[in-house]
Amino acid sequence: MSAPASEALGSQRNDESFSDIWDEIVWRGLVHVSTDEEQLKTLLAGPPVTYYCGFDPTAPSLHLGNLVQLLLMRRLQLAGHKPLGLVGGSTGLIGDPRPTAERTLNDAATVAEWVGYLQAQVSKFLSFEGDNAARLVNNLDWTAPLTAIDFLRDVGKYFRVGTMLKKDAVSARLNSDAGISYTEFSYQLLQGLDYRELYRTYGCVLQTGGSDQWGNLTSGVDLIHKSEGAAVHAIGTPLITNSDGTKFGKSEGNAVWLDAAMTSPYAFYQFWLNTDDADVVGRLKIFTFLTRVEIEGLEAAVAAEPFKREAQRSLAWHVTTLVHGEAATVAAIAAAEALFGQGDLAGLDAATLESAIAELPHVSVSPQTTVAEALVETGLTSSLGESRRAIAQGGVYVNNSKVEESATFEGTGLAGGIAVLRRGKKTLAGVRLI
């Protein structure tokens, strides 16, 4: 992430029109499953409780799925509760069972490096000041010293294999032809252990996570019930889906990351701007701090004047600002306005073009370079063959003019020797001619 989101922390607040935080998160569609609702509602309406959510370092950055959790954590913190942000230094070495196939293990040094990145990202969404300051924890701290024997005696004894086999994540794998290793099968014990550790150390009584993690959330609830005799809670957020059936959080087949180096603020903004009408209201509820009244106003706007995409603009603005800061968001919008679809790129001055190009993937090439080669270099296509196909299909433009097969950049330089390369309607890249 390029800019600290903390600049936004101070202005964030929950919607006062709800009688309590539970009602608000239910309205926002953040509760898919949970332990006893009445108890949770009462608990969250009372004095500060300590809660946690874990993030495993299976990549160098968090992604949009994690953002749902981060925002839920922040909403609970705004309601006065104390967050524990857990980054899974140990669980990241194991990997939770995915429904499809066994994970490839990452080496310890890589995971340790990613732990650092994730901790930095998590920190930006929580406040570390005040009575209910957030705290970061790493489960490697209590898992690493544990011996196999202690683990089996102090944790394993509380788990029944029959119960473990019934967890969705495990049974899905057992019923598939991929099977499951003992390593991944054991994951739920580790997560259960985490919850118990945090319960003992910090009095943590609530864990949140994606509903696909429900089995892992409840394993901790059960463990604490059995070994500590205490009743604790869990909330599972819904899996975010697109109304057209495609996967949420993918842009052109790639994950949308929170790290600006992996998904640029420009691409991030575009992702949200392109949200379906059918999905945009749900996204506003989950990913922004707009109030119910404000969201209902945008909902009406979508119904009345969908072509204005006011809700999408608002959504893109708020989420991009939240993640990348206002300056980066302004730059992303300016770049889009300068570059997008207007026929008249030649009218832009060098400074405007320079800053617009900076938001896009860009390369420096000689004017003799073919457009097909530049497509590959900027990542707009992955091979020359693909470039040729794209050009043949009429999907490639330089400075908004469709190009032919053997085109080069001769004579295409705009102000500052820059050319704008475009594939399809919305995929742009910058080319600096040298």
Place this chain on the structure above:
RNA sequence: GGCAAGUUACCCAAGCGGCCAAAGGGAUCUGACUGUAAAUCAGACGGCUUCGCCUUCACAGGUUCGAAUCCUGUACUUGCCA
């Protein structure tokens, strides 16, 4: 440990000696229509110096004029038995 079945392109999945760069579906990309939306329709979808050539069907070796297809070994997966 024994027996059986399996491992095909991003995913699912056909193919069972030549007509196979490999059916079909999904995902993805492009075009048309649009609102930088959805739906729909059309095309593309291993690589390249693209009327042709090159590299693929778990891995290694073999049989054959010729293998994704047959044989041997190895790895991994699943099921049943122990």
